[in-house]
Amino acid sequence: MLGRFLARRLAMLVASLLVASFIIFAAVYAAPGNPISALSGGRALPASAVAILEQRYHLNEPFFVQYWYWLSNALHGNLGISITLRENVSSLIASRIWTTAGLVAYASVLIVIFGIGLGILSGLRRGIADTGTLVVTAISAAIPGFVAAIVLILLFAVELGWFPALGNGTGFVSNLRHFTLPAVALAISSLAIVARVTRASVRTESEREHVQTAVSRGIPARQLIRRHVLRNAAIPITTITGITIASLIALDAVIETAFSLNGLGAYLVQAAESKDLAVVQGISLVLVTAFVVVNLIVDLLYAVLDPRVTLGSRAQ
Amino acid sequence: MSTAALMPDQAGTTWRERLRGPGGRGVLGRLQSTGPAGIASACVIAVATFAAVFGTLLAPYNPVLANLSLAWVGPTGGHLLGYDVEGRDVLSRLLAGAPTSMLGPLAVVVLSMTAGTLLAIAAAWRRGAVDAVISSGLDIVFAFPGILLAVLATAVFGAGLPAATIALSIAYTPYVARVLRGAALKERSQAYVAALEVQGVSAPRICLRHIVPNMLPLIIAQATIMFGWAMVDLAAISFLGLGVQPPSPNWGVMISENQAGIMQGYPLPALTAGICIVVVVVAFNVLGERLLAEAGQ
Numbered sequence: 001m002l003g004r005f006l007a008r009r010l011a012m013l014v015a016s017l018l019v020a021s022f023i024i025f026a027a028v029y030a031a032p033g034n035p036i037s038a039l040s041g042g043r044a045l046p047a048s049a050v051a052i053l054e055q056r057y058h059l060n061e062p063f064f065v066q067y068w069y070w071l072s073n074a075l076h077g078n079l080g081i082s083i084t085l086r087e088n089v090s091s092l093i094a095s096r097i098w099t100t101a102g103l104v105a106y107a108s109v110l111i112v113i114f115g116i117g118l119g120i121l122s123g124l125r126r127g128i129a130d131t132g133t134l135v136v137t138a139i140s141a142a143i144p145g146f147v148a149a150i151v152l153i154l155l156f157a158v159e160l161g162w163f164p165a166l167g168n169g170t171g172f173v174s175n176l177r178h179f180t181l182p183a184v185a186l187a188i189s190s191l192a193i194v195a196r197v198t199r200a201s202v203r204t205e206s207e208r209e210h211v212q213t214a215v216s217r218g219i220p221a222r223q224l225i226r227r228h229v230l231r232n233a234a235i236p237i238t239t240i241t242g243i244t245i246a247s248l249i250a251l252d253a254v255i256e257t258a259f260s261l262n263g264l265g266a267y268l269v270q271a272a273e274s275k276d277l278a279v280v281q282g283i284s285l286v287l288v289t290a291f292v293v294v295n296l297i298v299d300l301l302y303a304v305l306d307p308r309v310t311l312g313s314r315a316q
Numbered sequence: 317m318s319t320a321a322l323m324p325d326q327a328g329t330t331w332r333e334r335l336r337g338p339g340g341r342g343v344l345g346r347l348q349s350t351g352p353a354g355i356a357s358a359c360v361i362a363v364a365t366f367a368a369v370f371g372t373l374l375a376p377y378n379p380v381l382a383n384l385s386l387a388w389v390g391p392t393g394g395h396l397l398g399y400d401v402e403g404r405d406v407l408s409r410l411l412a413g414a415p416t417s418m419l420g421p422l423a424v425v426v427l428s429m430t431a432g433t434l435l436a437i438a439a440a441w442r443r444g445a446v447d448a449v450i451s452s453g454l455d456i457v458f459a460f461p462g463i464l465l466a467v468l469a470t471a472v473f474g475a476g477l478p479a480a481t482i483a484l485s486i487a488y489t490p491y492v493a494r495v496l497r498g499a500a501l502k503e504r505s506q507a508y509v510a511a512l513e514v515q516g517v518s519a520p521r522i523c524l525r526h527i528v529p530n531m532l533p534l535i536i537a538q539a540t541i542m543f544g545w546a547m548v549d550l551a552a553i554s555f556l557g558l559g560v561q562p563p564s565p566n567w568g569v570m571i572s573e574n575q576a577g578i579m580q581g582y583p584l585p586a587l588t589a590g591i592c593i594v595v596v597v598v599a600f601n602v603l604g605e606r607l608l609a610e611a612g613q
Binding site: 012015016017019020023024027028030031032138139141142143144145146147150151153154157158165246247249250251253254257258268269271272273275277280284287288291292295 | 452455456457459460461462463464465467468469470471472473475544548551552555556557558568571572575578579581583586587590593594597598601602
């Protein structure tokens, strides 16, 4: 049964990626402007040079043939050449991917530790701390990353001087310091959402009959929380954590721009502004792939945590 | 005959009672049942809407005329919030920026809610193969995060609100359809639908006159929440320089223009624009969640 589920999800993954790559290619294919003049930088070329370019880039082939060439090249790691930097898009992406991966990983750790932690605490204890968490998370869930960025820069970089405001830094410790404010800005609204969902599901589970029975049987609180409450609450918590972590991949462009980080997202925005379409295609492809893969991992975790899912997904 | 016609005759009631509706199911009645937080949020939304409609007229000074000698000057007599990076009155720019900041999300919500509702109802009405095709098709399109699609669209079709708005509408549609499909399936299996079918009422008529009105509380709640998201995403696109183009006033644009002021000790212009966004988004989120709870979801 698990094999069938895996096969189904993998097929979905491949279909998703095909559609996404098709959208990315078709959008650029449909873009106004002539690819030859984009390649030549607007200069007039002799007919022989045009013919060579047309042959090299398959410009005279039908649309689907061109898509196929582009896709098979992309699968071999050849994403074309940036028209502004005259370099391989793949190597441009490779040099920036670790900034983005590091930032998203840092923010994910913050979400898992503080989002889930805060949610469990306020779910288990009623009172002022719980109400406070509810109000604070309601507001912080609505704070866009770039607003969080300017507030964090103002407080912790300009006023207090604890962290640097802009740039990547060099070396691990310096990187960590430079990435702290961006990671918090990236994480804050997702963290609030995860905390709210965690709180709600912990609260619901701890009011269930089997938990009340366990309480009356005198089972120690620690064991009760771990074995009876968290185990059942784990499913919605995992889902929302996974979804929000996947969404960080798209939000990261905004945060990298706000903090002048040298990652994929900021580069995507620059390329979009300068109409460097090969770069836009390449980075979009990488980010969408990451997004789809993270979502797949969440689905698989979901199946591991809840054995009913494999059956349920077929019956629906 | 619509289900609304089964309600008691409303003639002879005051406008107040009519707004509250039978059993408190009118506009005001529903709003009242969202509690003080819901009513406060509705007030914030009303003020923001007013600014979006009349903001350009209300702006006391020219919102685009630069005067570099006044750059970063703090609040003074006639200028409550001081001047921005190019010496323009911040309050005037906030007011004149309200239309672009509010109308973009409105367009996204209208487009994606319409498309999503139609898809959800088509899937629920035909069930079987059509439902399977729509549902798995949506799962696949769901792979494209909204901001990413918007950046792609602006790269290809040029920076500006139209490309970003259409891209976001497309990216939001699968989400709407997913949420509403469940509710539409539930409505579809109600006895009144079968009764209308037996009477020979056409499918589009049953869907538009009966199923959609019965799903309306959920649709409105969902639209309210989506407005907040769309506002954040569109402001982010404008912040990135791919949406509304400076010098046109817009809250997202104002943050990116005045970000340099934060480092130089003049945070007011960027902060006030950020506060406008957050306050309006919180209001939409809170009201949306209350309405969702009221709609019984």
